[in-house]
Amino acid sequence: MNTDPIYIFRKTWATYQKVISNNFMFHREFSTAVSKLLESCPGPLNFLDLGCGDAAHIGKIVSSGQVAEYCGCDLSPHALDVALNNLEQFGIRVKLLCRDMLSVLREAPENHFDVVYSSYALHHLSVEEKQTFFMECRRTLRENGCVILVDVMLEEGEDRPAYLDSYNGAVATQWEALTPYEREQVQEHISNCDFPETPTVYQKLAHNAGLNTCRRLGKKTWHEAWCYQV
Numbered sequence: 728m729n730t731d732p733i734y735i736f737r738k739t740w741a742t743y744q745k746v747i748s749n750n751f752m753f754h755r756e757f758s759t760a761v762s763k764l765l766e767s768c769p770g771p772l773n774f775l776d777l778g779c780g781d782a783a784h785i786g787k788i789v790s791s792g793q794v795a796e797y798c799g800c801d802l803s804p805h806a807l808d809v810a811l812n813n814l815e816q817f818g819i820r821v822k823l824l825c826r827d828m829l830s831v832l833r834e835a836p837e838n839h840f841d842v843v844y845s846s847y848a849l850h851h852l853s854v855e856e857k858q859t860f861f862m863e864c865r866r867t868l869r870e871n872g873c874v875i876l877v878d879v880m881l882e883e884g885e886d887r888p889a890y891l892d893s894y895n896g897a898v899a900t901q902w903e904a905l906t907p908y909e910r911e912q913v914q915e916h917i918s919n920c921d922f923p924e925t926p927t928v929y930q931k932l933a934h935n936a937g938l939n940t941c942r943r944l945g946k947k948t949w950h951e952a953w954c955y956q957v
């Protein structure tokens with residue numbers, strides 16, 4: 728068995744690109760919801776994107792004029808190569824780091840970012856690491872800043888084995904645009920790397936970090952988008 732937790736992203740970005748282009752994880756709907764939320768933020772924004780992947784949706788979430796600084800980090804050099812093209816419109820305000828998201832977050836300056844955004848990456852971390860994520864987000868957020876989390880989440884009362892069963896079942900029956908081999912790759916990744924929490928657990932972790940205002944921006948099956956603020 729492959730022991731690299733994000734093998735599918737490190738080795739190739741092609742399968743995940745197919746997932747995104749078929750909107751299997753509802754990137755389109757969540758990008759619209761996040762973009763609407765950020766319309767009301769005065770900007771220009773300092774934007775930190777943790778586990779940015781190829782940053783394909785950032786241009787749909789914020790316009791070039793809205794961003795003062797975009798810092799994205801990811802462990803996959805393949806994804807970051809693609810991200811560089813996708814972020815061309817933001818010019819020299821873009822910084823991309825091939826590094827672990829928690830170490831980037833720990834080194835982020837205090838009181839600096841208006842938005843800490845993470846889409847479909849946090850579920851790779853343990854619950855203790857997720858707590859560190861919220862604590863460090865709180866430290867680096869400016870006044871009125873927000874954490875935006877898009878991710879797979881357990882239904883309340885659902886446990887991980889039940890989630891793996893149902894999600895992998897949905898991949899088998901509904902992700903028909905993928906080849907059988909690609910579906911197998913995705914299912915192996917999910918079984919090894921998905922450690923989702925319920926929305927209630929995320930709210931508790933955010934609350935422990937002093938982020939007491941929690942708002943759901945959208946939900947599509949296990950896929951959810953949330954905003955956390957002081």
Ligand SMILES: C[S@@+](CC[C@H](N)C(=O)[O-])C[C@H]1O[C@@H](n2cnc3c(N)ncnc32)[C@H](O)[C@@H]1O
Nearest residue numbers: 736778779780801802803827828846847848851
């Ligand atoms: C499902 S992709 C999501 C990419 C993009 N944010 C999106 O919404 O499409 C998950 C990404 O998280 C990255 N990742 C996983 N663990 C990470 C970590 N500890 N630090 C940084 N990136 C990580 C993977 O390399 C992958 O690119």
